[in-house]
Amino acid sequence: MKKKKIKVAVGMSGGVDSSVAAALLKEQGYEVAGVHLECWDEPGCKVDPNWKDALRVGLKLGIKMKVLDLKKEYEKKVIKWFYEELRRGRTPNPDVVCNKEIKFGLFLDWVMKNKFDYMATGHYAQLGDGRLLMAVDKKKDQTYFLAMLNQRQLSKVMFPVGEMTKNEVRQEAKKRGLHVWDKKGSSGICFIGDKLSFQEFLKQRVKEHEGEVVNMKGEVIGAHKGIEFYTIGQRHGFRVRQKSSKTTSLYVVSKDSERNRLMVGRKKDLERREFRVEEWQWIGGRRPKGKLECRIRHGGRLIGCQIRGKKVRLDKIEYGVAEGQVCVVYREEECLGGGIIS
Numbered sequence: 001m002k003k004k005k006i007k008v009a010v011g012m013s014g015g016v017d018s019s020v021a022a023a024l025l026k027e028q029g030y031e032v033a034g035v036h037l038e039c040w041d042e043p044g045c046k047v048d049p050n051w052k053d054a055l056r057v058g059l060k061l062g063i064k065m066k067v068l069d070l071k072k073e074y075e076k077k078v079i080k081w082f083y084e085e086l087r088r089g090r091t092p093n094p095d096v097v098c099n100k101e102i103k104f105g106l107f108l109d110w111v112m113k114n115k116f117d118y119m120a121t122g123h124y125a126q127l128g129d130g131r132l133l134m135a136v137d138k139k140k141d142q143t144y145f146l147a148m149l150n151q152r153q154l155s156k157v158m159f160p161v162g163e164m165t166k167n168e169v170r171q172e173a174k175k176r177g178l179h180v181w182d183k184k185g186s187s188g189i190c191f192i193g194d195k196l197s198f199q200e201f202l203k204q205r206v207k208e209h210e211g212e213v214v215n216m217k218g219e220v221i222g223a224h225k226g227i228e229f230y231t232i233g234q235r236h237g238f239r240v241r242q243k244s245s246k247t248t249s250l251y252v253v254s255k256d257s258e259r260n261r262l263m264v265g266r267k268k269d270l271e272r273r274e275f276r277v278e279e280w281q282w283i284g285g286r287r288p289k290g291k292l293e294c295r296i297r298h299g300g301r302l303i304g305c306q307i308r309g310k311k312v313r314l315d316k317i318e319y320g321v322a323e324g325q326v327c328v329v330y331r332e333e334e335c336l337g338g339g340i341i342s
Contacts, residue, residue: 005031007116008158011103012036012057012065014050016180017122019057020169021160023176025120026061033116034058034065037107039074039098053180060178070106077101083205086228089257090324093145095298096338100148108153120158125335127154127162132283132335137165144298147328147338148281199237202229211260213238216253216269224262227255233270233320238262251320272321276310277339288336294329296321296341302330310342 010022012034026032036054051067058065078098085092103121111119124135124142130151135141161169166185173181206228213222224230224238234252250264280287293302296318304315312327321341328338 005029006118007031007033008118008120009033009035009111009114009116010120011107011122012054013122014053014057014180014183015122015185016173016178016183017124017161017169017185019054019122019178019180020164020173020176021120021122021158022057022063023061023172023178024160025158026063032061032063034061034063035107035111036065036067037103038067038069039071039078039102053183057178057180060176068107068110070102073106074098074102077105085324086202086206087257088324089227089255091231091322092324093326095145096148096326099145104146104149104153104157108156112156118156118158120160122161123159124166125159125162127157127159130155130284133162134330134333134335135159135162139299140166142298143330143335144295144326144328144338147283147326147335149283150281151283151285154283199229209260211262213240213262213264216263216265218263221264227257227260227262230255230262231320232322238264267319270319270321271317272314272319273317274311274313275321275327276342277307277312277327278310278342280310280337280339282337284336288329288331290331292329292331292336294327296325296327305329 008025008030010018010025010032012018012022014036022032022034034054036051055065078094078101081097082092082094108119123146124137124140125146126133126135132143132146132154134143170181206226208225210223211226212220213224215221222238222240230237230252232252232254235250240250249266251267251270252262253265253269254263282288287307292305292307294305294312295302303318306313307329323341325341326338327341329336
């Protein structure tokens with residue numbers, strides 16, 4: 001009797017990483033189908049070109065392709081939440097929420113409902129014995145964005161390019177004649193793309209509303225466009241009335257959403273050794289013990305830390321810690337989970 005093939009649905013964005021992921025899985029003998037997630041169609045988004053690229057790759061590989069329309073769900077679960085966080089004066093990370101709620105939430109549910117055995121993506125990460133591990137290519141590692149997933153989700157997921165460097169992925173795509181082998185990777189926030197800057201995107205839904213800029217003593221020294229347009233550690237975009245050597249290196253230190261006010265100061269005023277975290281999500285189900293490290297932004301440095309309940313104490317000073325950011329915890333190569341800084 002012929003052995004039944006394992007069915008895998010690959011989330012294909014139209015980029016080189018997911019294209020190579022699909023190609024590798026098919027060559028390994030899996031029954032592969034490509035699924036393009038349509039989440040955002042506002043001006044500046046490259047949905048149509050990306051779908052065309054994904055479809056062209058699918059035809060090259062000889063696999064079935066489908067578009068999954070999640071725009072309504074995306075608006076509700078990601079976009080609405082994103083703006084609510086900004087209005088609260090926080091610094092949200094929509095990529096983390098998109099992975100948790102959309103890619104590894106609704107998409108994974110669809111995959112299981114349609115009787116696939118697994119879903120796969122082009123994320124740079126590795127899996128081993130139920131653990132989420134850093135990718136071989138540390139510069140491209142994306143475990144930061146996957147830290148809020150759980151073992152149930154990860155047990156049904158494959159990351160075929162996690163053991164490769166970005167350059168190796170491009171070479172594998174070129175060797176297979178995939179036209180996206182040299183396609184520029186997306187560097188923007190998940191739903192904005194590269195055509196719009198973050199400021200331009202915000203202006204589509206948030207009107208500028210001038211507020212005061214104050215120094216560390218509470219004295220008004222300038223003005224800004226609205227707290228939604230700034231993040232902790234930012235050193236440009238606001239106006240200072242009397243410029244001098246003392247005002248040329250000012251950073252946003254805190255945001256007051258009720259009074260629409262920015263407080264600015266020197267870099268030393270951004271120094272933090274402790275902060276609180278809410279909504280911890282541990283991949284293994286329990287808070288880890290022993291020697292740990294954490295980072296507060298994608299690509300940020302790993303710093304030794306101690307975790308006691310909701311409190312995180314760092315071994316070294318960190319800068320630009322902001323409410324709403326995600327604190328992700330590691331033990332050596334393993335990503336253990338994360339939570340929202342409060």
